[in-house]
Amino acid sequence: MTDTALLDKAKVRQSFAAAADGYDASAGLQRRVGETLLAKFPCAGLAQPVLDIGCGTGFLSRHLASRTPAAVALDIAVPMLQAAQRNCAGLPLAYVCADAERLPFRNDSIGQIYSNLAVQWCEDLSALLGDCRRVLCVDGRLVLSTFGPRTLAELKAAWSQVDEFAHVNQFYSTDQIGQFLAAAGWRRFELETELITQSYPSVMALMRELKGIGAHNVSTYRNPRPTSRAALQSMIAHYESAMAGGEIVASYEIIYLRAMR
Ligand SMILES: C[S@@+](CC[C@H](N)C(=O)[O-])C[C@H]1O[C@@H](n2cnc3c(N)ncnc32)[C@H](O)[C@@H]1O
Numbered sequence: 244m245t246d247t248a249l250l251d252k253a254k255v256r257q258s259f260a261a262a263a264d265g266y267d268a269s270a271g272l273q274r275r276v277g278e279t280l281l282a283k284f285p286c287a288g289l290a291q292p293v294l295d296i297g298c299g300t301g302f303l304s305r306h307l308a309s310r311t312p313a314a315v316a317l318d319i320a321v322p323m324l325q326a327a328q329r330n331c332a333g334l335p336l337a338y339v340c341a342d343a344e345r346l347p348f349r350n351d352s353i354g355q356i357y358s359n360l361a362v363q364w365c366e367d368l369s370a371l372l373g374d375c376r377r378v379l380c381v382d383g384r385l386v387l388s389t390f391g392p393r394t395l396a397e398l399k400a401a402w403s404q405v406d407e408f409a410h411v412n413q414f415y416s417t418d419q420i421g422q423f424l425a426a427a428g429w430r431r432f433e434l435e436t437e438l439i440t441q442s443y444p445s446v447m448a449l450m451r452e453l454k455g456i457g458a459h460n461v462s463t464y465r466n467p468r469p470t471s472r473a474a475l476q477s478m479i480a481h482y483e484s485a486m487a488g489g490e491i492v493a494s495y496e497i498i499y500l501r502a503m504r
Contacts, residue, residue: 250412252342254459255364256319259299262457263322266300267330269455272441276388276497277303277359279437284386284501286310291354291380296343296387297361301327301336307357308334315353317341344371348378355379358387363414372502373427379504385429390414391436391496398449398493401482405474409465412458417498424502432502439497442490446479449493 262269286293286307295304298316304327308314316331317339318324324338341347343358344365356375365371375385395411402410415423417434424432443449453459482491 258459259320259457289354293355296358301330308336369423385502393496404481
């Protein structure tokens with residue numbers, strides 16, 4: 244993968260906006276990873292605001308806002324922010340609709356940044372990590388989770404038997420993220436990975452979950468034409484033939500990062 248991910252930003256915004264109302268019902272993995280992130284790196288109650296990048300329906304924001312005097316929930320999709328507002332009603336939380344790749348904050352103005360399974364949707368992770376450093380106060384910290392390259396390896400392998408298009412988005416490795424951090428001036432950081440395997444009754448159940456959270460294929464190398472029924476059936480047959488028993492499994496490589504300014 245090159246320094247910038249080739250993805251269609253307008254499609255990212257549109258997909259998550261469309262998924263906002265049904266997101267919580269499909270986001271079990273996101274909640275599980277968010278809980279692990281908070282357990283590994285609990286939010287310290289500082290005077291400066293804490294920012295949740297790619298807040299979605301506010302799962303992490305709710306937790307952060309209940310532990311700090313000022314919190315900011317930021318997302319690119321207005322319907323996600325509206326859902327977050329409903330889920331976090333009554334908490335001291337400001338809502339900002341903005342692109343994480345253009346953070347609308349002054350230098351040295353944020354105490355902590357959290358982000359759960361959102362930055363993989365950004366085009367230039369290196370620039371984003373630099374901008375996070377810019378807005379954080381001295382001794383501020385960045386805590387995030389994102390997907391690693393082994394994510395959805397089984398789905399990718401099944402599609403590779405059918406055609407040469409990218410059907411699964413590409414994800415950076417810990418080595419690449421470490422290089423981006425160093426290039427952006429971060430000196431103190433730790434990266435860990437966890438491999439989560441989930442079972443599904445069928446490939447269609449997996450695809451429904453991905454659609455439910457708004458995780459569409461936004462790679463610019465995707466097939467520009469709609470997927471044909473025959474191609475889909477062929478992929479499903481390859482996926483299921485690689486599985487023993489009635490269920491299918493899908494792997495998710497989770498990368499956890501903590502970086503100190
Ligand atoms: C999979 S959801 C995760 C939501 C939430 N953090 C959670 O744990 O449930 C990814 C979120 O990132 C947002 N997002 C994607 N690209 C973004 C960008 N460039 N700037 C801000 N938000 C973005 C999407 O709109 C979506 O709400």
